[in-house]
Amino acid sequence: MRAVVIRDFGGPEVLEVAEVPVPAVGARQVRIRVEAATVNPVDLATRSGALAAAGMLPRRDQIGLGWDVAGVVEEAGPEVSGVVPGQRVVGLSDRLDVPLGTQADQVVLDADAVARVPEGVSPVAAATLPLNGLTAAQALDRLGLRAGETLLVTGAAGAVGGFAVQLAAARGIRVVAVAGAEDEPLVRELGAELFVPRTARLGEAVRALVPGGVDAALDAAVTGAAALDAVRTGGAFAALVAGGAPPGLRNIRVFSHWIHADGARLAGLVSLAEAGTLTLRVAETMPLDRVADAHLRLAKGGLRGRIVLVP
Incomplete structure (x- = not known):
């Protein structure tokens, strides 16, 4: 073979x-x-x-x-x-x-x-679905957000970021999406409530939309400290690439997430895709x-x- x-x-x-x-x-x-x-x-x-x-x-x-x-x-x-x-x-x-x-x-x-x-x-x-969907789902689990809280997703138009936007929105989490200006219609269709172009100064732009900063960030685009600045004091930050985690300033819980295989969780994601919740x-x-x-x-x-x- x-x-x-x-x-x-x-x-x-x-x-x-x-x-x-x-x-x-x-x-x-x-x-x-x-x-x-x-x-x-x-x-x-x-x-x-x-x-x-x-x-x-x-x-x-x-x-x-x-x-x-x-x-x-x-x-x-x-x-x-x-x-x-x-x-x-x-x-x-x-x-x-x-x-x-x-x-x-x-x-x-x-x-x-x-x-x-x-x-x-x-x-x-x-x-x-497996690598990108499980990465998004497992990182969201570790962030531990509840319905009504806010999540910043960088690289929101990409494979991992897109799944993260949809999964978070399905849980009732308010999503602030970061992507190219031309991708705003796409990420809003995926479920993002708020949008920031990736050329903006993230901390300032996000805090203008969410006073005090978002509750957590899922950094699919490896923006590091720029995305961390948009997170409130005591929030959470998920880095998805080895070496991409910034220091945990302002008591922010920062972690690097490395995916692991999980057939049962993958079956749930397949069901969401079949139902149209995941694209x-x-x-x-x-x-x-x-x-x-x-x-x-x-x-x-x-x-x-x-x-x-x-x-």
Whole structure:
């Protein structure tokens, strides 16, 4: 079978679509025939060596790429219940140091990292949900906001930010969205009550709308101290990129959130997507052998959705 791997760090030229053995299934695992796998910024950081430089990924002879997957279960290992061959699922590979990722013809995941995909949700759309949807949902949980409180979301038109806006609005949280001026109609449609252009001085602009500052910030755009200045004293701040957390000034609870696989929570997000509460956005689909083009396009920025590889 084919799989996207790297054997050295560098530009898109180090990406290789290699012929590799079909991975074996262990206890409490399932093997999935991949129908769709999303390309995310973490793939670019893995390929470039940025994660290795940050001490998060050792050098290996072979590193697999890809976190999100949607496909059909081909085999279930011992001690697996609730997931059967022939079932269409979506799932997440949350480990960095793996020889094979989800950008492949087949992938093995823990059974508790996958969720069923209903007939009404396409595999390509479903593949955009796990990494970005779970990141937004888990970070919101840790922020601990209640209905009526205020949340600043930077990068609100992006994949994680868009899910955060919708999930927060569904909980009755007032969202202040930060994005490009041209994206104001989009983020308001997603559920943002208030809007600040990303070119503004965040602290001043947000406090003009929310006197005293917002209760919390979810910093999907890695604005750091600028977004922190918009948070009230004693509020909360979620950083979503390693090294992106500012110091916890003014008794603000600052934390870096690293996603973890959670099939049960993912199933809930799938249900929200099926109901239309979450919008699954696909920017473009490409075959597996165009993965280098996908990296180049993602690096250019400006996408309003994810590129999905279709083996």
